[in-house]
Amino acid sequence: MKVPPELKYTKEHEWVRVRGQEAEVGITDFAQGELGDVVFVELPAVGTKLTQMKGFGTIDAVKTVSDLFAPVSGEVTAINTELKSNPALINQSPYEKGWMVRVKMSSPEELEKLLSSDDYQKALGAHA
Amino acid sequence: MLDTTSTLKRTPFYARHVALGAKMVPFAGFEMPIQYEGIVAEHRTVRGGVGVFDVSHMGEIRLQGPGARAYANRLVTNQVDSIPEGKAVYTPMCLESGGIVDDLLVYATGTDRLLVVNAANFEKDLAWIQSHAPSGVTVLDENEETAQLAVQGPHAEDVVARIYGERVRELEFYTFFEDGKGADWTLVSRTGYTGEDGFEIYVKASRALRTWDRVFEAGAPALIRAIGLGARDTLRLEMGYCLYGNDIDETTNPLEAGLGWTVRLNKAAFIGKDALVAVEQAGPKRKLAGLTLEGERIARHGAEVTHQGTPVGEVTSGSMGISIGKPVAMAYLQPDHARTGSKLEVLTRGQETPASVVGRPMYPGGSVRSPKPRRAT
Numbered sequence A: 001m002k003v004p005p006e007l008k009y010t011k012e013h014e015w016v017r018v019r020g021q022e023a024e025v026g027i028t029d030f031a032q033g034e035l036g037d038v039v040f041v042e043l044p045a046v047g048t049k050l051t052q053m054k055g056f057g058t059i060d061a062v063k064t065v066s067d068l069f070a071p072v073s074g075e076v077t078a079i080n081t082e083l084k085s086n087p088a089l090i091n092q093s094p095y096e097k098g099w100m101v102r103v104k105m106s107s108p109e110e111l112e113k114l115l116s117s118d119d120y121q122k123a124l125g126a127h128a
Numbered sequence B: 001m002l003d004t005t006s007t008l009k010r011t012p013f014y015a016r017h018v019a020l021g022a023k024m025v026p027f028a029g030f031e032m033p034i035q036y037e038g039i040v041a042e043h044r045t046v047r048g049g050v051g052v053f054d055v056s057h058m059g060e061i062r063l064q065g066p067g068a069r070a071y072a073n074r075l076v077t078n079q080v081d082s083i084p085e086g087k088a089v090y091t092p093m094c095l096e097s098g099g100i101v102d103d104l105l106v107y108a109t110g111t112d113r114l115l116v117v118n119a120a121n122f123e124k125d126l127a128w129i130q131s132h133a134p135s136g137v138t139v140l141d142e143n144e145e146t147a148q149l150a151v152q153g154p155h156a157e158d159v160v161a162r163i164y165g166e167r168v169r170e171l172e173f174y175t176f177f178e179d180g181k182g183a184d185w186t187l188v189s190r191t192g193y194t195g196e197d198g199f200e201i202y203v204k205a206s207r208a209l210r211t212w213d214r215v216f217e218a219g220a221p222a223l224i225r226a227i228g229l230g231a232r233d234t235l236r237l238e239m240g241y242c243l244y245g246n247d248i249d250e251t252t253n254p255l256e257a258g259l260g261w262t263v264r265l266n267k268a269a270f271i272g273k274d275a276l277v278a279v280e281q282a283g284p285k286r287k288l289a290g291l292t293l294e295g296e297r298i299a300r301h302g303a304e305v306t307h308q309g310t311p312v313g314e315v316t317s318g319s320m321g322i323s324i325g326k327p328v329a330m331a332y333l334q335p336d337h338a339r340t341g342s343k344l345e346v347l348t349r350g351q352e353t354p355a356s357v358v359g360r361p362m363y364p365g366g367s368v369r370s371p372k373p374r375r376a377t
Helices: A029-035 A108-113 A117-125 B002-007 B014-019 B039-048 B068-075 B119-132 B156-164 B205-218 B229-238 B273-282
Strands: A014-019 A022-027 A038-042 A055-061 A065-069 A074-079 A101-105 B023-027 B030-035 B050-054 B059-064 B088-094 B100-109 B112-117 B138-141 B146-152 B176-179 B186-189 B198-204 B224-226 B287-293 B304-307 B310-321 B326-333 B343-348 B351-358
Touching: A022 A029, A101 A108, B014 B205, B030 B229, B039 B050, B039 B224, B039 B229, B050 B205, B050 B229, B059 B068, B059 B119, B068 B112, B068 B119, B100 B119, B100 B186, B112 B119, B119 B138, B146 B156, B146 B205, B156 B186, B156 B198, B156 B205, B198 B205, B229 B310, B229 B326, B287 B310, B287 B343, B310 B343, B326 B343, B326 B351
Parallel strands: B050 B224
Antiparallel strands: A014 A022, A022 A101, A038 A055, A055 A065, A074 A101, B023 B030, B050 B146, B059 B112, B059 B138, B088 B100, B100 B112, B146 B198, B176 B186, B186 B198, B287 B326, B287 B351, B304 B310, B304 B343, B310 B326, B343 B351
8 A cells, every 4th residue: 555755634534735835636446446446536616715623525435435624724725636537546546547626725734734655654564 | 464364264165265465355245356467358358258256255054944935935035935936036025014125046956945145235134034934944054165166257167067968958048957965966957147148157165166277278279367356246236136235235225226127016915015015016116227438437336326416316236337438326216307318417526417318228239148137245
């Protein structure tokens, strides 16, 4: 199971890739494995304001549905429209092609509350 | 998590699941494979090739003795006393209230009746069956000693015939043969829960791994894969087959569940008959119907169904219809709204999704030899 060292994580299994003021968000390899085949992702519209740790969308797998939680607060600047026609990208490439939203962070200091790769892996230890 | 896992039972095939990299989950007290390569791929394997399911968690109860046939017939709603040897019958087993204790297969094997019940209900069923048993009937728990594989898919016949011979091809749907005694006992039945042609193979637990390996060796030329419980659920749901605990339980009766074809109200007395006669006369208050949904949102168990905003029912099972290409569900609906073609809405997480009532099976394209809805996990 991959946990790239350059990303930040939530305990709810989202990841964040920081590029300046922008944060790219998706779900982790562990999360996609637990969910199984993803068939539908519901994402907010561009311009939506997200609040850290509040729900921002849902992800339907064959067996179950799961809420998505915003790792950071800010405004959605882009959503991954490829996921509409090919939600399996989340299973195939959770950290790259399976990204979900990009957010212009309103409070970048929130990043400090997120987990490092090491801490996230430790948190997973309880599951693995 | 580890603590609960350690108390779970394992089937004789556990080592094969682990070797194949299956994701194991707790299910009905067993540690079972939910998926190997992924539910969608496994679902398609069964629709187009051959899939092998470990269903050893299901429970076997044998009724023996001079009164076995008559007693079996009193326990269940379908006719199981006068059926010929070698015939299998799908049937609900009801409470006096008409509520469903379980749904099961009854095998007519000599003067015995072998009942195959849902894993989650095994202890309950065994207690129920023992408590009602008259003298002259012995109730045998054969659960632990019996392993079961389901071999399902349009090419299943070739695979099973390579192991058990050409007589496999002569098996009619819902018939079986037995072979061997003691540790060599085998029962091969043309039954299943997928909507495809297929077989269920029962062997003694001591022969389980050998049987698994023979099946995969026999299937090598075709597309054959192990299939988990995840795809078992999506396959059965597309067929509109009931899953105990989701679509049927002690608060639902077979007539409203669309299982009227398994209820023989004209046979001798059976448990639940009076209640079911009353339901038949008054007409069911609700009906279990198949739905397809527009869009991609999946309706889950418990979702409300409305007609122009007015509640008319509740979803009991929902998932992606992988072979249908849209989300499917089953729901109990007011009879007026349960007709094929009814346009309804399903509330999925606060949002209305348009849905249409379609006939069961929702997926009509399977290779199974009868369209009748059948049995549960």
